[in-house]
Amino acid sequence: MTARREDEQEMAGRAKAGPLDLAVTSLTLTRYRSYDRARLTLEGAAPLVVLTGPNGAGKTNVLEALSYLAPGRGLRRAALGEVSRFGADGPWAVAADLMLGDEPVKVGTGIEAGAAPGANDDDADEDDSGPAGRRLVRIDGETVGSTNALGDRWSVSWLTPQMDRLFIEAPSGRRRFLDRLVIGLYPDHSRQVAAYERVMRERNRLLADRGAHADPAWVGALEARMAEHGAAVAAARLEFAGQLAGFLAEPKGAEAAAFPEARLAIDGWLEGLMADGMAPVEAEAAYRDKLAEARRVDAATGRAGTGPHKTDLLVVHAPKDMPAGLCSTGEQKALLIALTLADARLVAAHRGRAPLLLLDEVAAHLDADRRAALFAVLSELRGQCWLTGTDRAVFEAAETSALFFNVEGGQVAPAK
Template identity: 45%
Template sequence: MPLSIRTLKLTDFRNYAAARLDLDARPVVLVGENGSGKTNLLEAVSLLGPGHGLRGRPYAELARNDGSGGFAIAATVRTPHGELDIGTGYGPGAGEDGAGRTVRIAGKDRGAGALGEYVKQVFLIPAMDGLFTGGGSERRRFLDRLVVAIAPGIRTSLNRYDRAMRQRNRLFQMREYSPALFEGLEEQMAEAGVAIAAARLDAVERLAALIEDRLAAQGQTPFPHAVLSLHGTLEADLAMRSATEAEDAFRILLEAGRERDRAAARTLEGPHRSDLLVVHGPKNAPAAICSSGEQKALLLGLVLAKAELIKTMDGIAPLVLLDEVAAHLDETRRRALFDEILRLEVQAWMTGTDKELFSPLAQDAQILDVNRGIIGS
């Protein structure tokens, strides 16, 4: 059976004072007018995994305007570990910066990072349409969600690197010159940075191999295949050196670059500057110069490939969250999307304003009407 949500209960979340969905393992289609709360439901589902959800908003912003100031999400989820009760929430006063939320898994308090052991997901939302044309930070986040899904332990290295880099940048801003203060932080950055780069390289290689295998088996599909590569200082170094040698080289690079970084008041080399390069395979052209329609199809194909890679490695498909995706596809690609969802046996959550667009899935999905916080079948 696929990873699937069987019940979902919301309290004071976004525009929902209270809501409950009872579901089976089939795909879920949420239909309603713009502003009715469809994407809010997807966001609630995304918070059953680690992180700040598919919109990336501070938790305090997710509480209902006329509510108590907090929110709660509770779900029964069928996972590889069996059927589990998972709950998460945010209470008034949980943190002025909106950073903290509570998590309970099978009745036990856990950190939010533990959700990644049980609920893996991939998602595509309209805000990601500029993935190929925008800055590298969005592409790194896109890649790192896959990296964390297939190697959950790398989250520790990502957090460790980010924390050490922020402290190093703070030293520059404080006009601190003591070598001893920098050495410890740069040691941490070198160790964590090489681990991050190695995990990213592995994820890109696995994803590229899966795409190539699918291309060899099926030929071109309505979703053009992507050619992937990873560009960065550490990634290039790991192609020529061992991890230990790469750590030493990066630590030396950081030390030698202190004055340059001091002038910029930030760290200019490291995995936080790496970039995922994507080429439209059939055209042999950078994704950034392709048409918006070609980019959308390429991106959707990448998201589906990520889902298939997670399923291949874990033996169970992740949740797939697709916000307003059907309306932007022609009929051929829309039917190809539905066929791929059924082939992968995923519980996909999709939203749309036109129920007719989902008619090919009528017998294979749960189609729910959403109307300003009220959900019906």
């Protein structure tokens, strides 16, 4: 058992004036990864917040903590117990004061008291529970029933170095990326995806366990629910992609000069039926029939062979008319930034509130002109953007619009 350090790190920075749709004004981390207890206070609402410090100092940990202000497993998709400070005695917690326009909101999340920190919950299927305990959320002092409530009034979006291989790795990563963006626009999508996956597992397990002896009425009922949730998932993805296309096609000013226009398409059987004009209710029926036909094969493989859990997101570098996976590393990064910025503008337009953006190690990979363009675009978004890097010089073009913090030695302190 490690003695708990009670020395709170009080940090203050001075911000540029100007109300944002969404800004973090304070953040407190308790027994969270490399932090025993840390508190950042941001005076006012800066459009950009920059964390600099050496490798391994804890910059990404701060962004990850902020990503828990959204439903889901955070930007590292960590298991619930994994973020508990190693060796600490007690549950982890993240608390933030937000300003939604001029409305203050207090948000707290963490693992329930009494849960075993560090327990292995890698197999957790749900976002908010696992063997290590359950993720609890309090908004303005009230405990809410589900982490999904975190998506109701604001959204959080991120870009991390782990996503650099998004276009060349397995479709599952792109599907998750797509669904995360869809949730940012339509919060109910997370409930639909979770319900779809839950009922699919139940149906697959039943078929694998009972095979030809499974009660057809029971399997049929599960498939009907699978088709219902699957059709909702597919419809939301298509609707989102249609909306985003408009924002991808019209980057303006600095954004247009620095980041390529992207096109995207959703490659999925159910989405394809709907894209070809089939009404969602008919597509749902077609999926139900398809599942019934596939029972024998699915019983043998233990998986459903068709459905929204197989969907891929195709991204094309529009000026080169080239699939993103064939583009250079730098071009792929620029496409990811273009997608993230277009999505932020879409969310701002449709939800009336720009997202909180978390950009981990993004600026260092861009040339000076693209960096300046990125900071200019971010400063104009109505949400707040948190950026990280090892080198302050990289953020020179953001000096007038950013609050800077040093992350070093387990502390986060305002930089001069």
